[in-house]
Amino acid sequence: APRSAARTPLKQADPQPGCQPLATPPRAGGGPPAEPWTPTANLKVLISAASPEIRSREQRRGLRPQEQLSGDEDEKAQPSRKEKSLGLLCHKFLARYTACPGAAESSYICLDEVAEELNVERRRMYDIVNVLESLHMVSRLAKNKYIWHGRHNLAKTLQTLKKAGEQNKYTQQIQMIKKREYEHEFDLDGERNEEEARSLVSNEHSEMCFVELPGMEFRAASVNSRKDKSLRVMSQKFVMLFLVSTPQIVSLEVAAKILIGEDQLEDLDKSRFKTKIRRLYDIANVLSSLELIKKVHVTEDRGRKPAFKWTGPEVLPNTQDPKLETTSATCISPISESISSREQCSKNLFPSRVKQDFTRHPSLIKLVKSIESDRRKIQSAPTSPVKISTTGTKQNLPVYTSKMSQLAAVAQHQLEGTPKTAKEMKMALSGYALEHTVPLPEAVPRPHAQAAAPSLKAALPQPLGALPRSHGSASRVILPHAHSGVSYAIYLHPSQAHTVTMYSPSFMLQPLPCANVTGIKSINSKVLSEITNKEGDRHLAADGPGKAPTAKERAVVKSESSSERCLKRPQAIQEINLIKKCRSDEESLDASVTFFPSGYFIPLTQCTHHGSKAGLSNKEKAGMCSLQPTTAYTSPAAGVIPVTASELEAVNIPALHITSLNIMLSPTSIAAPPVLSNSYLNSSNTSSAQNPSSSCLNFTLQHVGLMPAGMQVPANPVLQHVPISSKPGNVNCSSENTNLQEEKVSKNILQLLDHGVPKEPQEPQPTTESFFRTPGGPNTASSLSANSGGNDRVSQGTLYIPQRKLEVSED
DNA sequence: CATTCCCGCCACCGG
DNA sequence: CCGGTGGCGGGAATG
Numbered sequence: 001a002p003r004s005a006a007r008t009p010l011k012q013a014d015p016q017p018g019c020q021p022l023a024t025p026p027r028a029g030g031g032p033p034a035e036p037w038t039p040t041a042n043l044k045v046l047i048s049a050a051s052p053e054i055r056s057r058e059q060r061r062g063l064r065p066q067e068q069l070s071g072d073e074d075e076k077a078q079p080s081r082k083e084k085s086l087g088l089l090c091h092k093f094l095a096r097y098t099a100c101p102g103a104a105e106s107s108y109i110c111l112d113e114v115a116e117e118l119n120v121e122r123r124r125m126y127d128i129v130n131v132l133e134s135l136h137m138v139s140r141l142a143k144n145k146y147i148w149h150g151r152h153n154l155a156k157t158l159q160t161l162k163k164a165g166e167q168n169k170y171t172q173q174i175q176m177i178k179k180r181e182y183e184h185e186f187d188l189d190g191e192r193n194e195e196e197a198r199s200l201v202s203n204e205h206s207e208m209c210f211v212e213l214p215g216m217e218f219r220a221a222s223v224n225s226r227k228d229k230s231l232r233v234m235s236q237k238f239v240m241l242f243l244v245s246t247p248q249i250v251s252l253e254v255a256a257k258i259l260i261g262e263d264q265l266e267d268l269d270k271s272r273f274k275t276k277i278r279r280l281y282d283i284a285n286v287l288s289s290l291e292l293i294k295k296v297h298v299t300e301d302r303g304r305k306p307a308f309k310w311t312g313p314e315v316l317p318n319t320q321d322p323k324l325e326t327t328s329a330t331c332i333s334p335i336s337e338s339i340s341s342r343e344q345c346s347k348n349l350f351p352s353r354v355k356q357d358f359t360r361h362p363s364l365i366k367l368v369k370s371i372e373s374d375r376r377k378i379q380s381a382p383t384s385p386v387k388i389s390t391t392g393t394k395q396n397l398p399v400y401t402s403k404m405s406q407l408a409a410v411a412q413h414q415l416e417g418t419p420k421t422a423k424e425m426k427m428a429l430s431g432y433a434l435e436h437t438v439p440l441p442e443a444v445p446r447p448h449a450q451a452a453a454p455s456l457k458a459a460l461p462q463p464l465g466a467l468p469r470s471h472g473s474a475s476r477v478i479l480p481h482a483h484s485g486v487s488y489a490i491y492l493h494p495s496q497a498h499t500v501t502m503y504s505p506s507f508m509l510q511p512l513p514c515a516n517v518t519g520i521k522s523i524n525s526k527v528l529s530e531i532t533n534k535e536g537d538r539h540l541a542a543d544g545p546g547k548a549p550t551a552k553e554r555a556v557v558k559s560e561s562s563s564e565r566c567l568k569r570p571q572a573i574q575e576i577n578l579i580k581k582c583r584s585d586e587e588s589l590d591a592s593v594t595f596f597p598s599g600y601f602i603p604l605t606q607c608t609h610h611g612s613k614a615g616l617s618n619k620e621k622a623g624m625c626s627l628q629p630t631t632a633y634t635s636p637a638a639g640v641i642p643v644t645a646s647e648l649e650a651v652n653i654p655a656l657h658i659t660s661l662n663i664m665l666s667p668t669s670i671a672a673p674p675v676l677s678n679s680y681l682n683s684s685n686t687s688s689a690q691n692p693s694s695s696c697l698n699f700t701l702q703h704v705g706l707m708p709a710g711m712q713v714p715a716n717p718v719l720q721h722v723p724i725s726s727k728p729g730n731v732n733c734s735s736e737n738t739n740l741q742e743e744k745v746s747k748n749i750l751q752l753l754d755h756g757v758p759k760e761p762q763e764p765q766p767t768t769e770s771f772f773r774t775p776g777g778p779n780t781a782s783s784l785s786a787n788s789g790g791n792d793r794v795s796q797g798t799l800y801i802p803q804r805k806l807e808v809s810e811d
Numbered sequence: 812c813a814t815t816c817c818c819g820c821c822a823c824c825g826g
Numbered sequence: 827c828c829g830g831t832g833g834c835g836g837g838a839a840t841g
Contacts, residue, residue, distance in 0.1 A: 081839050084817065111830090123819070126832055143826095143830070231832075275834060281816055306814075 084120070086282055090128050090289035092118050097148040109138060109146040127231070131286040134210070134235035158243065158315045160211050165240030170258065174245055177257050211236055234259055234276075235283045242293065248310035251298050252280050284308055 082088070093114065097107070111129070115122045129146055132138045136153045138146045165171075210233055237259055241250045256276040260269065287293045292312035297304045 081815090081817070086816075121819075122830085123832075124817085126830095130832080271835080277814095278816065278835075279833090281814095285816080 085285065086124065086127060087285040087289050089118060089120055089124060090286045093125075093128055094289060098150065107148040108141070109148055111144045111146065127282050128286055130231040131235040131283050132290075134232045135239070135290075137290075155313065155315070157211075158239070158313065159317065161236055161240045162243035162315045164211055164236075165244040168240070170237075170241055170244045171246075173258050174241065174250075174254055177254050231279065231283070234279060235287075238280065238283055239287070239292070242308070242310035242312075243315055249296065249298060249307050250310075251305045251307035252277055252284075253305055255280055 096114070096117075097109070109129075111122060111125045115125045118125075129138060129140075133140065133146070136157045137150060138148050141147050238250070238255055241255055241258065242248050256273055259280075260272060260276055284293065284295070287308075288295065290312075292310065293308040294311045296307050296309045298307040299305075
C-alpha cells in the first residue's frame with residue numbers, strides 16, 4: 001500500500017482541446033492542420049494512421065458524455081490512447097528538431113515550450129528527453145533546456161555502449177537467463193544446486209552508471225542534476241543488450257531481468273519486474289520512434305513473448321580513417337578527476353544487496369580530483385595555456401570550448417531525417433555515414449585528424465584519449481574510445497567510485513557471439529553475414545558468428561596488421577615497472593584483484609578466490625571512508641598486477657593505462673581477436689593442463705569479467721597458478737587505499753613523468769602479436785565446436801542452451 | 812483475460 | 827520553500 005490510491009478519477013483536468021484555449025496554447029486552433037513543422041512529418045502521420053478506426057470509435061464514445069461542445073467541427077477528437085502514446089509524441093518531438101537543416105535555434109530545446117506545443121504534460125517530455133539523452137542525442141543545458149544534437153554522436157555512442165555491454169558480460173548474462181529458464185521449464189526442478197552456483201557466479205550486473213561522450217560531458221556543475229537515475233541508465237543498458245546479442249533481438253522479459261539485479265529471487269519481485277517492464281515499454285517506444293528498434297514477437301517453445309529487434313545502424317567497431325597516428329596513442333595527460341568523496345549516493349536504484357559483493361573495476365579511471373576546478377576556468381579561456389597534452393586526442397579542445405560552440409555547431413548538422421521509406425538500408429548507412437561524413441561541428445576545433453583509426457576493429461584497443469575533464473561529483477571513468485580517440489566517460493555510481501582500475505582495452509575481448517556454442521540459432525545469420533560483407537571485411541571479426549576457423553583467421557590477420565601500429569609495448573612495460581617501484585609493495589597484491597581492466601563489478605569471489613567475505617567488508621568501508629588521507633601512498637598504480645611484467649605481456653595485458661595517473665599507454669597492442677578469446681575459454685575447461693601463461697590468461701579473463709569465474713574455470717586451481725598475491729587479506733584494502741591515495745599518487749606520477757618517464761612513446765612494438773602466436777597459447781582454440789554438443793552443465797565455459805526454435809514474427 | 816502503457820501523485824533535489 | 831525532475835505503480839485502453 002505504498003501510495004494510496006488517492007488516485008482521483010478526475011482524469012481530465014484537461015488541457016483539452018475541446019475547450020477553449022485557456023492559455024493560448026500555441027497551437028490554438030491548430031488541430032487539424034497537421035503540424036506544418038516538419039518535413040518529416042509524414043512519418044508521424046503514418047504512424048498515427050495506424051489505427052484510425054479505433055480512434056474514431058473511441059472518439060465518439062468520448063464525446064457523448066458531456067458534450068456540448070461539439071460545436072465545432074473539429075473533431076479533434078479525443079484522444080484515443082494511441083494518439084497520446086509516447087511513441088507518437090516522440091515522433092512529433094523528433095520531427096521538430098530533426099529536420100531542420102541549419103537552424104541553429106532549433107537546437108535548443110525548451111521543455112516547456114515543446115510540451116505546450118505538443119500539448120502534453122511536462123512529465124512526458126522527461127520521458128522522451130531522458131532516453132534521448134541516454135543516446136546523447138540531446139544534452140541538458142540548464143534548467144528547462146536541452147540542446148539537440150541529433151544523430152551526430154549516435155555512432156559513437158553506440159560503439160561506446162556496445163563496449164560497455166561487452167564489458168558487462170551482458171552476453172553471458174543473457175545466456176544465463178535463458179538457460180535458467182530452460183531449466184525451469186524442462187527440468188522439472190532438477191538441479192537447484194546449479195542454480196545457486198550460478199547465481200553466485202554470475203550476476204554482475206553491474207553498475208549503474210551513465211556512459212557519456214566526451215564532447216558533451218559537461219553538465220555544468222550546477223546544472224547537472226540528479227544523479228543519473230534509472231531511465232537514462234536503463235535506456236543505455238537496454239541498448240547495450242541489443243548491441244551485444246547476436247541475433248539482435250531482445251525480449252522484454254530478459255531485458256527486465258538483466259536490468260534488475262536479477263540476482264534476487266524471483267518470486268517476490270513480481271512487482272519490481274512489472275515496473276521494470278513498464279519502464280521498458282516507455283523506453284522502447286522512444287527507441288522505436290528513433291527507428292532504432294522495432295517490436296517483434298519471439299516465439300519460443302513457451303509461447304510468444306514480446307521482444308524488440310534492433311534496426312538501428314550496425315555498430316561497427318571502428319572506423320577508419322587511417323590517419324591517425326599522430327596522436328599516437330599515447331598520451332599523457334593530466335587528468336584529474338574528482339571523485340566526490342562524499343558519496344552522494346542516496347539510494348540506488350537497483351537495490352541489490354549483492355552489489356556489495358562486487359568490486360568495481362572500472363575501465364579506466366581516474367579519480368583524482370582537484371584539477372577540476374581548473375578545468376572550469378579553462379573553459380572560460382578557450383585558448384587556455386593549459387597544455388593538456390592530450391596529445392593524441394584532440395578532443396580536449398572541444399571540451400572546453402564548451403558547449404556553446406558545440407551547440408552552435410551541432411545545430412547545424414542535423415541530418416538525419418531519414419524519412420521512413422528508405423528505411424533500413426538507409427538507416428544503416430545513414431547512421432554510419434552520417435557519423436563519418438558529417439564533419440563535426442565546425443565550431444569545435446578538432447585538432448587534426450581523429451585519432452587514428454585503428455584498423456582493427458572494435459576489438460582493438462583504442463588509443464586512449466585524453467581525459468575528460470572532470471566535473472563534479474560524479475565520478476567518472478573514462479573509456480578510451482575507439483576511433484577518434486575520443487574518450488568516453490562513464491559515470492559510476494558513487495559508491496563504487498573508489499575503486500580504481502586500469503583499463504586495458506585489450507581486454508575487451510568480445511564475447512562474440514557464441515551462437516554456435518550456445519546452440520541458439522541465429523535467425524539472421526544471413527543478415528549478419530550480409531552486413532558483414534557490406535561493411536567490408538573490416539569489422540567483421542567482431543560480429544560474425546561465423547565459424548571459428550574463419551574468424552580466427554581473420555583475427556589473426558588483424559592482429560598482425562594492427563601490430564604495426566601498435567604501441568610501444570616496451571615503453572609501457574617500462575612505465576609499469578616504474579610505477580611498481582614507486583608504489584609500495586604491499587598493495588600490489590590486492591591491486592591485482594581489485595583492479596583489472598574491465599570496468600564494472602566483478603564479484604569478489606572471483607577475485608579472491610574464496611575469500612570474498614573479507615572483501616565485502618572492506619568494500620563497504622571503503623565507501624565510507626572515502627577519503628582519508630592515507631599515509632601510504634604507494635602507488636596507485638594499483639592497477640598493476642603483481643604479475644611480472646613478462647607475464648603480463650604474456651597475458652597480453654600489456655597496455656596498462658594508468659589512468660589515475662594520467663599516464664596512459666595505449667593498449668594498442670592487443671587486439672585480441674574475439675574469437676580467440678572465446679575459444680580460449682572453452683579450451684580452458686577442457687584441457688586441464690595449461691601452461692602458465694594460459695592460466696594467467698584465464699585469471700585475467702575472469703577478472704575482467706569475461707569469464708564468470710565460476711563458470712568458466714572448472715577448477716579453482718587455475719587461480720592458484722596465477723602468480724598473484726597469495727595473501728588473502730590484502731584484497732580488501734586495496735580498494736580503499738586506492739581511493740585514498742589517488743590524489744597523491746597522481747601527483748607522484750606526474751612527478752615521475754617529469755623526470756624520466758618517456759612521454760611519448762611512439763615506437764611501435766612488436767609485442768602482442770607474439771603472444772598470440774605463442775604455442776600453447778590461446779590460439780589453440782579447439783574448442784568451440786567441441787563443447788557445443790554436450791549439454792551438460794559441466795562444460796562451464798559454455799552454457800548450453802537448448803536449441804529452441806525461435807521465431808521472430810514481425811508485427 | 813493479457814498486453815501495453817498513460818496518467819499523474821508525490822518524493823526528491825538543487826536553487 | 828519552491829518549482830523542476832522523474833520514480834513508480836494503478837488501472838484504463840487495447841489486443
